[in-house]
Every structure is written in C-alpha cells, then in structure tokens.
Amino acid sequence: MRSPSSQKLIRLAAQTFTLLCGIYFLWEALSYRGFYSRLAEFQIARFGQYAPLLTYLFLLCLFSLPALLIAWLLLRKRDKDTPVAQILDQRLDQARRLRRFLIAPGLTAACVAAGLLIYSAFGLPSPEGETQTVSASEIGAVSIKQGPARLVGGELGTIIFFGQDWFVGDDRMAFSPYRSSGASTGAASVFVQLEARTKSDAEKVTQQPSWSGIIVEGGLPGPVRVLFNYMGVGITTPHYTLYADEYSLKIRYWLQSIQWGILAVFFGILAIWQNRSIKKLEKMRDQLTV
Template identity: 30%
Template sequence: MKSSISTGSGADAPADRRKRARLIVLLACGWAAFVALLFLWQAVSYRGLIVFLAEQQFNLFGRYYPLLSYLILTLLFGSPIFFFVRGRLWEPEAVASHATAAVNLLMGLRRFMRAMFIAAALCVLGAAVAALSMLTLPDMSGPVQTVDVAAQPLEVHEGATLLRGNIVYMRTAALTEDLWTARRETRFAPVVADASGRTIRYFVELRQDEMVVAGRPLETRRGILRRDGLPGELRQLFRYAGYIVPEPHYVLYASEGSLRWGRTVVASNLAIAALFFVLLGLWQLFVLHRTTRRLDGDAPASA
C-alpha cells in the first residue's frame, strides 16, 4: 500500500485567486486607459476611426458629434475586456462558489457601479491630457516672423507671425464647436499667392465680425501661426472640394484663446461626461445599499 502526503496549497487558493484578480484588474484598467488615450488622440488630430464616424454623422445628420463619437469608440473597445474577465475581476470567491440569486443581483449592481466610476476616471484622464496639451501650443511671445506666401519660404516656425498674401474669402469654411454650455463658430479662409492654384498651404482665421467679400487686395495679418492647425473636418472639406491641403500646412490664428478653443471643447466635454458617469455611479451605489438592506431584512433568522 502506498500513501502520499499532499503539500498542496489549498489554504493559499483564495490568496492566489485574489492576486490573479488584482493582476486582471490592473491589465483591464491599463487596456481601458490605452484605448481612452488612443481615441482621444484620434479625436484631437481627426484621424483613424474617428474620421469614419464623423463622415457617417455628416452624411446622416449634417454635423459631427465628437464627444459622442469618442465615448462610443472608447466603450466599444475598452469595456469588453471587463466583461470577458468578469468572473475573476470582481468577486472571485463568490463566482467560484454556487452563488445565489441574491448574490448574483448584488454582483451585477457592483459591476455596473464600478464600470461607471471607471468610465468617469477615463474621462477625467482624457480631460487632463487635453488640458495639459494646451501648454504645448504656440503663443504670441518671442520674435515676430514675417511670412510672404508668394515667396514660398522654406523655413517657417510656429508662433507670432505677420502673414502676407491674398485671402480667398469666397472659399471660407466655417466650423461650429459646442460646449454643452457655449457655442462658437470659427471661420478659416485660404491665403494664396495665386487664387487659381489648387494647393493651399496657408489659412487665416477670420474675425467674428469680419464680412466675407470678394476682390480685396493683398493683405497682411498678424496672429499665431500653427503648424497643421486646420481642424480635420475642414481639411476633409477642402479636399472634397478638389483642393490639396499638404502636410505641413499652416494656420494663422487671431488670438491665443481661439487657438486653444478646440482643446477647451474636448477637455470641458470630457469633464462634463465624467460628472455624468460619477452621478450614475453614485446612484448605483445608493441602489446597491438599498438592495443590500432589503435582502438583509428578508433573510430568515438563524435558529
């Protein structure tokens, strides 16, 4: 007869499951943060899947909803991993056992609550990145360069600039950007040496009260030059109209405030979305506590 002594780690199994659960939490949150930052970059630079969603919205609704597009893509690509690992992510011990209907109900409430707080955290992260990115934008400080479009300068840098050229007012394109509490329309016109050309390398932001008229002579404008600063929606619009917008191209913004407005829209909308998710999470927390008290009250007294 053979006998063996087991040195298994039955007592350590719950601890091992907790370690695996924590690792899964870190991996899932890391993936969600990566997805959130990736689509934030696409939304700000107007690239990738954001462009596809934007064009579909333009075709269907005549306008583009950047925050909605960002949230849809982030939830679509970021949330499945939480459901895929849900068995070990939230309640490993409870899932390993034969959970009752009450336990399943409470687990579902906790999952939804945590998902809302995770979504809020991702929105806060995105808003912080968008806000901090404004620090990298050029401003009016430093020496003022003069750029003559007709001279086709080889060296152009961002910052305070005097831009000289023919402003093609009849090719003005407008972009309306919404905060949920404010609305702003920005207009951009090409600046060219020859109006018959199809390549546009320079644009100028028109003032809010400026009339769009034809036949103006050569003009010189002062502002902040931004490399590849034309909003992606308008780049596509000019390209659809048969113009070539090369990279790099340059946009002369009228002020620091208008240059930062796009990033402000992104950061503010994400902050508002974060508040919305926090409120949903707090409401779910209230529902969870109320349900827990109700289930405790309905539990039969032990003999």
C-alpha cells in the same frame, strides 16, 4: 445553470469588446476618419455643424450596447433555479462590477479634461515673443516657427466656414488657404483663420496686405481638411494655420475640456447612485442571513 468560468468568460468578452470599441472610435475621432468622419460630415451637411463628443458616444453605444445586452440576457437566465441568497450575492457582485465599470470611464473623462487644459496651456504657442514675418513667396523655402507671426505678399483663396457644437458652447470659424498672389492652384502650406461668426460674415471677408496672429503647425480641424479636399484644395504635409488670437486658437480645447468634465461628473453621479443600490442589496442580504 452556467458554470462560474463560463459566466466569467461572457462578462470578460462583453467588457473587452466595449473597451475595444471605445479605443477604436477614439482613434477615429482623433484622426477624423471612418464611421466618425462620415457621421460628422452628415451632421455638417444637414445642420452646418457637428457635435464631436456626442458623435463619439453615439458610435460607442451603437456598437457596444448590443454585446452588453446579449451578455446581460445570457447571465440573467441563471437566476431561475438559484437560491435567493445566492441570487443576492450574484446581483451584489454584478452591482459592484457595474460601479467599477462606471468609475473607469469617469476617471478617464476627468483625465482627458485635465489633459486638454494642460495641452492648451503648455502645448500650444503663446502670443508672446518676437513676431515672425513670413512672405508668401518664401513659404516652403523657409522654416516657420510656431508663435506670433505676420503673413505678407499673398492672398486668400477658397473660404470654408465651419462650426462645432459642444453643447456648453460653440466655435464657428472660417479658414482660407494663403498663397502667393496669382497662385490660385496647387497644394497650400499655410491657412488663415478668419474672424467670422456666420457664413455671411465669411462672404464679406476681403483681401488684406497682411494677416497677423499666432501660427501653429497643423491646426486645421479634421472636417475643414476634408472640406478643402472635397473642393480641390490640396494640403501639404506639414501645413500651418494662422489663428487670429489666442482665444481662437484655444477655444475648442477649452470647450472640449468642459464637456469631458461634464461627462466625468455624469459618470460620477451614476457611480454614487450605483453605490446606493449596492448598500440596499447588502442590507437585503444581511436581513436574509440573520
């Protein structure tokens, strides 16, 4: 039978590895790179869209579950020559650890859901205020303020249609670089989000004298940046994106928040179920010691 110190070391190694996997793939998801970006692009190529949270959870499970399974198998061997009372105590201790293990990601998911809602409400520009008019010929020479804006004097370039499936809803948008008339090459500093729910809608988009909406620094989803780069459309740093309205700007944050909230509820249900298992083990132990 392994010593308590070696058992503790095995558990700590498995938990630390899982935590590191979670942090690493969260970084990949936020920066849209590595395994996460490759898996997302595979889904986009195959289905025309991808599921962000499912992609993250798949990678987390794929890389962390083997370590957890190995740790469980190693620790499970100690039951053979151990008294029944001690086995119950050990399993009770494991069950309590698992409950804490379920509560931690549940609270994390709840915090992420709340953070996304707070960011969408206070961290993004609103449609209120004076509308800034930006001429395509002045882009890069004048400062662009986040908020209501109107783009004039330019034309759309390559149009990218993009969809994200959040299971509780989806957002499908088209984006295009906005440059001075006749300037079809070179890195773009401003992009326009177009109102198109399907690829055929995106193909029907025509040039307009002006485009109005809410402009935000950055704003292009990671897959869209990659698709533009694949098509030879450079993106400057910083870049700006003009969203048609507040709904289009915030919908993906709302959907992400709902999905993270569902994940928090899921872990909460598992924790409640685990709590019932703990009570059963406590009852068995009490009956054995009477």
